[in-house]
Amino acid sequence: DIVMTQSPDSLTVSLGERATINCKSSQSVFYSPTNRNHLAWYQQKPGQPPKLIIYWASTREFGVPDRFSGSGSGTDFTLTISSLQAEDVAVYFCQQYYSAPQTFGQGTRVEIK
Amino acid sequence: QVQLQESGPGLVKPSETLSLTCVVAGYSISSGYYWGWIRQPPGKGLEWIGSIYHSGSTYYSPSLKSRVTISVDTSKNQFSLRLSSVTAADTAVYYCARDPSYAVTYYFDSWGQGTLVTVSS
Numbered sequence: 001d002i003v004m005t006q007s008p009d010s011l012t013v014s015l016g017e018r019a020t021i022n023c024k025s026s027q028s029v030f031y032s033p034t035n036r037n038h039l040a041w042y043q044q045k046p047g048q049p050p051k052l053i054i055y056w057a058s059t060r061e062f063g064v065p066d067r068f069s070g071s072g073s074g075t076d077f078t079l080t081i082s083s084l085q086a087e088d089v090a091v092y093f094c095q096q097y098y099s100a101p102q103t104f105g106q107g108t109r110v111e112i113k
Numbered sequence: 114q115v116q117l118q119e120s121g122p123g124l125v126k127p128s129e130t131l132s133l134t135c136v137v138a139g140y141s142i143s144s145g146y147y148w149g150w151i152r153q154p155p156g157k158g159l160e161w162i163g164s165i166y167h168s169g170s171t172y173y174s175p176s177l178k179s180r181v182t183i184s185v186d187t188s189k190n191q192f193s194l195r196l197s198s199v200t201a202a203d204t205a206v207y208y209c210a211r212d213p214s215y216a217v218t219y220y221f222d223s224w225g226q227g228t229l230v231t232v233s234s
Contacts, residue, residue: 101176
């Protein structure tokens with residue numbers, strides 16, 4: 001199984017400041033024939049299901065604010081919230097779908113300072 | 114807009130079988146895509162259980178494969194999960210979700226609200 005490791009486990013950021021979450025996979029999730037990284041990001045607010053925010057490592061899901069961006073390739077990926085808003089308080093998970101079983105990172109909790 | 118809703122018993126006794134159903138609205142399962150089950154123990158991370166295509170083809174997590182069965186009923190536009198020989202370690206919120214792929218498993222773009230299943234005598 002591909003192991004996904006996120007850092008940090010928790011993050012406290014002031015309103016309007018940048019939040020950066022890292023995700024590292026134990027093997028590359030880049031698929032050469034399609035030139036795509038099989039990596040997604042989810043946002044989970046308390047008492048709610050996860051919500052897809054980024055797929056193919058950098059494609060924003062429809063309706064997701066453009067302050068959310070994904071970057072990286074191969075084994076190292078980053079989710080950036082450019083200007084943290086109160087509604088962004090949540091736990092964020094990365095997921096690889098390069099190979100079964102799909103696996104998730106342990107999650108990063110983002111809070112307001 | 115697709116909507117998914119899980120249903121089933123909230124309490125299951127150890128060694129018994131957990132059974133859940135996910136009803137899909139706003140999208141016909143027969144049209145395609147994979148449909149998956151994911152669980153989340155209280156306060157913990159996400160674990161993929163398995164996925165099924167509308168044709169009935171399934172992929173299961175190797176760690177659960179011996180105990181898991183996922184089936185689909187296109188006439189009712191729903192799919193189901195059965196997990197046998199449960200223990201306290203199977204206590205979790207169980208989610209059903211849509212995986213918008215036709216050939217291989219991808220990400221999950223729509224999720225049910227989740228249902229908490231507790232394993233206890």
